[in-house]
Amino acid sequence: MAGSLKVAIVTGAGTGVGRAAALNLMKTGFTVVLVGRRKEKLDDVAKEGAAAGGKSLAFPADLKDPAAIKALFAKVKQEFGRLDVLFNNAGMGAPAVPLEDLPAEKWREVVDVNLTAPFLCAQEAFRIMKDQKPQGGRIINNGSISAHTPRPLSVAYTSTKHAITGLTKSLSLDGRVYNIAAGQIDIGNAATPMTERMVQGEGVLQPDGHKMIEPRMDADHVGQAVAYMAGLPLESNVLFMTVMATKMPFVGRG
Secondary structure, eight states: OOTTOOEEEEETTTSHHHHHHHHHHHHTTOEEEEEESOHHHHHHHHHHHHHTTOEEEEEEOOTTOHHHHHHHHHHHHHHHSOOOEEEEOOOOOOOOOOGGGSOHHHHHHHHIIIIIHHHHHHHHHHHHHHHSSSOOEEEEEEOOGGGTSOOTTOHHHHHHHHHHHHHHHHHHHHHGGGTEEEEEEEEEOEESGGGGGGGSTTOEEOTTSOEEOOOOEEHHHHHHHHHHHHHSOTTOOOOEEEEEOTTSSOTTOO
16 A cells, blocks of 8 residues: 555445445545445535544435546546545345236346446446556455345346355456455445344244345444454454344345
8 A cells, every 4th residue: 555545445434334335434434435425424424434434525425426436546547546435335125026026127227226336336446456557456246145045036136146255256366466455245244224124013024935134234244344354454454254133034034
């Protein structure tokens, strides 16, 4: 890394896991580029980080747009001249409907956000990390428990998260010669807006057809884990890490 400057990009930084990761990265000395669709959410994270002495730059963008991704990385290169960490975190799900009822348009949208955008971001990160001095950097992908085991009625989300595992392995292999480390964090039931449904009403559908409230954990625990992965020297790498609510149904699911 160049001097004391450490630059990280966090996608989906306005809420949930992305917010927690961004704040923890700021605490550990990274200047964090906050990426998301809603500028007001990014500004809130920037203010919270600044109150604790952290540095950040908000960059509103829709990652379904390849041109927006190119503009993001061009801005990072122009502003800082380097990139040390990319956390590919932004993601979305699809409605929990029978597989045969999922519209092709919704499938494509989930693929665009959960798989194509992380690939394009990694591609741009490679270009910067290969050329900078010292050479190298780190890419962390947000997988999911669903990168291992599906929930009922989740074909689009599960398929893209399984594909993220392949992306992570390919980035790790292809990045090796350039001192680019790649890893994946698989998260189970962090308390975020995306998992509110797990604690509302009867909870969420289980493989045997009944519904149950599922335990969740503080998203900050995930943020701390991402900061740990990001802070390792490039000679070391966490290839896969699972961080989950201890009592959630994962081991033995289904």
